[in-house]
Amino acid sequence: MSTAKPAYATSLKNPTLYVIVAAALILSAAMGIRQTFGLFIGPFSFDRGLPVTLIAFAIALHNLVWGFAQPFAGAAADRYGAAPVVAFGATTFAAGLALAAAVPSSLALIVGLGLLVGIGVSCTTFGVVLTAVGRIATPAQRSMAMGIASAGGSLGQVLMVPFAQMVRESSGVSASLFALAFLMLIAAPFGIVLDRRHKDAAAPLAQGPTAVVSLRATLAHAIRHRGYRLLTLGFFTCGFQLAFIATHLPGYLALCHMPMGLGATALALIGLFNMAGSWACGWLGGRFRQQHVLGWLYLIRGATIAAFFLLPKSTLSVVLFAAVMGLTWLGTVPLTSGLIAKVFGTRHLGTLFGVVFLSHQLGSFLGAWLGGYAFDVTGSYTLIWGATALAGLFAALLHFPIDDSVGAPAEPAHA
Incomplete structure (x- = not known):
C-alpha cells in the first residue's frame, strides 16, 4: 500500500514531468498548426484561383506523406533519440509553410503543404514525441502520462486556429503562414528534453516482451498478432473522420449559412x-482495457457525427458537436500507443506505432481528399458525412475483440 503512491509520484517528478511538458509544447505547435489548414481553403481558392479539389489534395497529401514517413521517423527516434528527429522535422515543417506562403502556385502548394509539411509532422508528433513519454514513464503510469502530454498538446489547437485567423484577416494568407512557420521553429529546441533519462523510469526499458528481441523479430510477431492487425485497421477510421472534419467543417458551415468565423x-x-478528452482517455486506459475504451470512443464519435448531420444546424448544435468531438478527438492516440506498448514493450514502440499510424494517415488522406472531391462533383458533403458516421461503428466492431495478452516473440534463430 505504501509503495503505490510513491511510484505514482516518482513517475511524474523531474525528468518525466519535463519530458511531458516538452512533448506537450512540441505537439501544441505541430498539431495546432496543421489544424489551421482548413481556414486557408477559401482564401487559396478565391485569392489565388486554385480549385478546392487541388487545395484539398495538398492537405490530404501531407496526411499521406506523414503516414508513410512515420515508421521511418519512429525508427530514427528509436535509434538516435528524439532531439535530432524533432529538429529536422520542425525545420522541414517550417520550410513547407514558407514555400506555400511565398510562391502562389499549385506546385508550391503541393510540395509545401503536402510533401514538406507531411515529413515535418511525422518527426514532431505522436510517433516520436509520445513514444519518448512512453519510454520514460513507468508501465503503471504510461497511459496517463501519454494522455497528459496529448491533452497539453491540444492547447496548440485552441491557440493556433484563432491566431492564424487573426493574422490572416489583418495581414493576409502569406503573413499567416510565415507566422506559423516561425512558431514551428521555436518549438524545435524542446526536442532535446525528450531524450532525458531517469534511472527509475529507465528500468522498464530493460523489461517487457521486446527487451532482448530485434526489430525484425518484433515486426514479424506484430504482423502475426491478430490484435495488432485489428488495431491497424481501426486506426484508419480515426484518420478518415478527423481529417474530413478538420479540413471541411468550416466550408460545410459556410454552406449551411452559419455565422462567419x-x-x-x-x-x-x-x-x-480535446484537452479534457485526451486526459480522460489516458486515465481510463490505465484502469480499463484500452481496446474497450477505444471501442466505446468510436461508437460515441460515430453517433455524434450522425446526429450533427441529420439534425437542424444552429450555433448551439455546432458548439455541442465541437465539444463532443473534442472529447473523443485525439484520445485514441494514447490508448492506441499504450496498447501497443503493453503487448509489445517500448523498445521498438516508435516503429510499431509508426506502422499503425500509416493506416491512420491513409484514412486521413481519403477523408480530406474525398471531402473536396465529393463537393466538387456533387456540390454537397452528404455522402462523406454518411461514410464518416458509419466508420465509427466499423471501428468499434474491430476494437472490442482485440486480444491484449502479452506474448514475447522469439528471435528467428531460436524459432
Whole structure:
C-alpha cells in the first residue's frame, strides 16, 4: 500500500514531468498548426484561383506523406533519440509553410503543404514525441502520462486556429503562414528534453516482451498478432473522420449559412475539449482495457457525427458537436500507443506505432481528399458525412475483440 503512491509520484517528478511538458509544447505547435489548414481553403481558392479539389489534395497529401514517413521517423527516434528527429522535422515543417506562403502556385502548394509539411509532422508528433513519454514513464503510469502530454498538446489547437485567423484577416494568407512557420521553429529546441533519462523510469526499458528481441523479430510477431492487425485497421477510421472534419467543417458551415468565423471557433473548441478528452482517455486506459475504451470512443464519435448531420444546424448544435468531438478527438492516440506498448514493450514502440499510424494517415488522406472531391462533383458533403458516421461503428466492431495478452516473440534463430 505504501509503495503505490510513491511510484505514482516518482513517475511524474523531474525528468518525466519535463519530458511531458516538452512533448506537450512540441505537439501544441505541430498539431495546432496543421489544424489551421482548413481556414486557408477559401482564401487559396478565391485569392489565388486554385480549385478546392487541388487545395484539398495538398492537405490530404501531407496526411499521406506523414503516414508513410512515420515508421521511418519512429525508427530514427528509436535509434538516435528524439532531439535530432524533432529538429529536422520542425525545420522541414517550417520550410513547407514558407514555400506555400511565398510562391502562389499549385506546385508550391503541393510540395509545401503536402510533401514538406507531411515529413515535418511525422518527426514532431505522436510517433516520436509520445513514444519518448512512453519510454520514460513507468508501465503503471504510461497511459496517463501519454494522455497528459496529448491533452497539453491540444492547447496548440485552441491557440493556433484563432491566431492564424487573426493574422490572416489583418495581414493576409502569406503573413499567416510565415507566422506559423516561425512558431514551428521555436518549438524545435524542446526536442532535446525528450531524450532525458531517469534511472527509475529507465528500468522498464530493460523489461517487457521486446527487451532482448530485434526489430525484425518484433515486426514479424506484430504482423502475426491478430490484435495488432485489428488495431491497424481501426486506426484508419480515426484518420478518415478527423481529417474530413478538420479540413471541411468550416466550408460545410459556410454552406449551411452559419455565422462567419464559426468554423474557426468550432475547430478551436474541438482543441479545447480535446484537452479534457485526451486526459480522460489516458486515465481510463490505465484502469480499463484500452481496446474497450477505444471501442466505446468510436461508437460515441460515430453517433455524434450522425446526429450533427441529420439534425437542424444552429450555433448551439455546432458548439455541442465541437465539444463532443473534442472529447473523443485525439484520445485514441494514447490508448492506441499504450496498447501497443503493453503487448509489445517500448523498445521498438516508435516503429510499431509508426506502422499503425500509416493506416491512420491513409484514412486521413481519403477523408480530406474525398471531402473536396465529393463537393466538387456533387456540390454537397452528404455522402462523406454518411461514410464518416458509419466508420465509427466499423471501428468499434474491430476494437472490442482485440486480444491484449502479452506474448514475447522469439528471435528467428531460436524459432
